[in-house]
Amino acid sequence: MDDARIPVLIGAGEVVDRPAEPRLALEPAALMAEALRRAATDAGAPDLLAALDSLDIVNSVSWPYADLPAALAARLGQAPRRLVYGPVGGESPVRFLHEAALRIARGESEVSAVVGGEATHAVAQARKAGIALPWTEPDPNWRRTRGRDYLHPLAVRLGVADPVTVYPFYENAVEAHLGQSPAEGQAESAALWSAFSGVAARNPAAWLKREYSPAEIGTPSASNRPIAYPYTKLQVANPMVNQGGALLLTSLARARAAGVPEERMVFLWGGAAAVEPRDYLNRDHYHEAHAQNAVLDGCARIAEAEGAGFSICELYSCFPCVPKMAARRLGLPSGMAPTTTGGLTFFGAPLNNYMTHAAAAMLRALRARPGEAALLYGQGEFVTKHHAVVLARRPARAALAESYSVQAEADSRRGAVPAFTEAAEGPATVETFTVLYDREGAPEHGVTILRLADGRRGLARVPTAEAIALLTRPDQTPIGRPGLATLAADGVPEWRPA
Template sequence: MADPTRTPVIVGVGDLRSGRAGDTAGPREPLDLITDAARAAVADSGSAALGAEIDTIRAVKTVSWTYDDLPGLLAARLALPAPRSSTSPIGGHWPAALLDRIGGDIAAGRSSAALLVGGETQATMTSLRKSGTDPTSLDWSRAPGGPPAFDPADLGSPAMQRAGLIVPTRVYPLFENRLAHESGLSPDESLAESARMYSAFSELAAENPASWTSEVYTAEEIATVGPGNRMVCEPYPLTLNAMPFVDQAAAVLVCSLAVAREHGVPDDRIVYVWGGAGATDSVDVLSRNGFGTSNALTDAVGRALSRASIDASALDVVDAYSCFPVVPKLLARTLGLPAHAVPSVTGGHSFFGGPLNSYTLHSIAEVTRRLREGAGPALIHGNGGYLTYQHVVLLASTPHPGGYVGDPEPAQLASEAPEIVTGYQGRAEIVTSTVEYGRGGAPATGLVVATTPDGRRLAGQTGPEEAAALSAFTRTPARSAIGCSVHVEDRDGVLSLRF
């Protein structure tokens, strides 16, 4: 049996919301919610004294308010004497990656108890901006701390910016549409698959006390574009997009099995961190090998399962990151899940809520509860960037024979993508495309990635007239534009298309 002083286990979780969709609460800064979640995680362990054992605090970066040292501020509130601390960069994969790192620290003897935290109050920030209220007038932390900062590099590479591929709502549909094409699905069939999955997600979210929404949606309601469910970027209407305007926080308390037993944590409250794996694809999506798969996801899942010596069929619980449907679809296909599977226990970003980088912390909390109720091994997935950063972690209610078997350092994957060409004029084949709509409901921008006859890759955006034509082509009759031959003229990233 593995050394209990080197065996990482989850002993406490806490997650919460402040207010709810359509029922906002008084303004609270993220640190307040995170503090409440951390205290709830310690209380969940059943031992207040165990909290004093915390020697490490790892925080997932908060975006809605800037903290130079959130772990330090939290440690002061919890009266913890100078724990080791760190704050992640931006990325939704970090909760899984940090849990894996904590597991590795405990297995290596570098830590005996650690707190993993994260939270956002984007709903509050939006409300304060609309009312013209300065959060500093509400005594929000400024020493250190302050309003959120913006880094233009977060928009993407220069090639992506030239092509207009600068926000997730534009980029993820490109992956979705290519995946449907490679899966042999028509646009309508692919949308129906997304809607069925997200309807099931809404049912899970409605039962979760920490969820931002409580309404259950049918697949038909999700798939139907209309008032309250406008088209954002084909094929995703609003209900298939993440909802980041939430006030939510979560915390996870991890310690060695020895510490858990010293503090009397019952065996049926202990969840074992087997470990996980991560992988990173090219940051520039235009330098990827393809758009219908995620090499990083495939690599991370494969290495995590291999290190644990289990097959995907042994998993009883799967929770996928779900900012857009293509992400859980890719995970489900990678794991070989049946078509009716629902790869979530939390309820997804659209309905549970998408607190930016920290969503997967809520997944860890909910999966921990499932495992305490008797569920079998679980896989939790985190996704960052544009399918760029992938990390999965395995949890179970029983110890792994090898103790901690994770590999927390991500693999850096190489790409062999086609050469990018600019200023091109001539024939090309569409690799993937989408159309972004304005708030008035009309096509506003087309986004296209294509291949020239000599194998080079081009990408760009169109004006409203071309966007309308591209959208109309896919509807009359219903079909995909992917694989179609077009005549392209690229004028500094602005494309004209002729089918």
């Protein structure tokens, strides 16, 4: 293979910014610029940043820029000929890394980078204190895309249109499908998250550098309030961070010419991507994601063809169900912490940019363990968008494959999707569920996804304390429980157990 067409990841830079007061904090564009400089320094080739010809910017949410690419270019003092601002999605850094490698393999780019940054913590502090931040002039017309913009109106009305309230549908369905009691499933989640926190505690770029015990994570308390059953605060992604991350790629030939030490280079063997239907109510079930399975299977085939397995993994960790499903699909050993970063609760969740930091941690892990292969798996929206890549310290035997979609494979596995009705009435069983809590930890109402007697799917509120107690029993899942759906006075379906 031509060394000028072999892409290599050569550097990663990270910034964690915790000033004494918010006016001293770096804005997202400044975090990004500093992360890029650190990535070039990490590669041992700081001059390569001046040769940057392709830059992908991960979608940033914490500050309303009118033109973020221009703001970043101004701070860098240069504008690469390809400067692209990406869409929302937690998987997007993995996709940008993969596509940057493909551009190098095609000869379209010589030096590429992926960068992102968020300063949500500083923005929240400033808002709370009534302080104006001395940052780039905000765009008054900026608007963030949210799930409520494209999910079913009834889901929005019932409060299940944000990740923290939707992922519990999967969490509870996975437990029931595995035959676990709720207590068993929650104990597994708490132990897994405790292991993630231990990794974050040893990561210098992490936001929370403390190891938490399973009991601290799984037990509701004043500092660990329940948010959406079965999740407590210490089981959900933490976006209140100021963090920036960047990755630097080039060709093997250019890296050698720039004097990048061979032991600092990591090669991309390939990857896979697929999506689920965007509205989660249009999926066949909730105990697995066909797109996730197809992506992980595709990456496992890549590793197998190279005679390798995944002893190093970063499985996306916005909520416990994601790495739990993925680890089982991959057949990872029980007790393995599938992260080199620390997870979105403890390392921090700079919104769409966590996987840039995960790639940085993976680069360090592979430099320390040169004989192994690694899986970097990201996810976006509501178990919707999936992208993973396989990385190693040696080149693959074959050239990087141009096509990476496994969408046809995912779609072929999908079963019939039940028709959805807004006005669910009559006998109905619980397909999956959650309970939403207020900021004091008191239950507000439950929400069930139902299956009606004729096979249709519905969505219903669970208003009574007795029914909510049934949903949250530690010894027995309510999934499959029969009941009755009726329309309340406000036109919203309500479910009560039979």
